[in-house]
Amino acid sequence: MKIGVLCLQGAVREHVAALEKCGVEVACVKKKEHFADLDGLIIPGGESTTIGKLIDRYDLASSIQGLIEQGKPVYGTCAGMILLARKVEGSDQFLLGQMDICVERNAFGRQRESFEADLPIACLGDEPFRTVFIRAPLITQYGKDVEILATCDDRVVAARQGNILVSSFHPELTDDHRMHLYFVKMAK
Numbered sequence: 001m002k003i004g005v006l007c008l009q010g011a012v013r014e015h016v017a018a019l020e021k022c023g024v025e026v027a028c029v030k031k032k033e034h035f036a037d038l039d040g041l042i043i044p045g046g047e048s049t050t051i052g053k054l055i056d057r058y059d060l061a062s063s064i065q066g067l068i069e070q071g072k073p074v075y076g077t078c079a080g081m082i083l084l085a086r087k088v089e090g091s092d093q094f095l096l097g098q099m100d101i102c103v104e105r106n107a108f109g110r111q112r113e114s115f116e117a118d119l120p121i122a123c124l125g126d127e128p129f130r131t132v133f134i135r136a137p138l139i140t141q142y143g144k145d146v147e148i149l150a151t152c153d154d155r156v157v158a159a160r161q162g163n164i165l166v167s168s169f170h171p172e173l174t175d176d177h178r179m180h181l182y183f184v185k186m187a188k
């Protein structure tokens, strides 16, 4: 099992470490040829406009879309979630547009309004999951094929559509790797 982490910009190292703890082989992905033997991909948090520009510049959109079409799981966290969305409120930035969700960027405020919360996430078991929100986006609309996995104050912060998983929060910044394990199971 080999999972890639898109390493153009953002919280790459932490995802690599979390995946390694889950016992899978991890590849840093930044070129088309790195996609050949992947079983899944994480698009990390960072700055969605920057990551989007780099995806476009290195011509990686079709490789990511190809992975999704082959049924391989792709997980977008924070900026990664924005990139997978069909639409971003009030912006025409570059998007992969593979998931039927609309998102609002920085919906919880600025950097200093970053926060953590223990959220119940049924697909991870009974123990609440510690979530870290950093200039996080929010899902404002979603289509009928989208399953809601987590909410925070009635706002949708994690969801799944088939083999696409997204979260507003950063699961790689805690020692609890259940979200990564859930993703790895999607690849099995």
Ligand SMILES: NC(=O)CC[C@H](N)C(=O)O
Binding pocket: 044, 045, 046, 047, 048, 049, 077, 078, 079, 080, 082, 105, 106, 134, 135, 136, 137
């Ligand atoms: N932590 C993050 O990934 C922040 C996302 C960033 N605010 C954006 O809009 O791209």
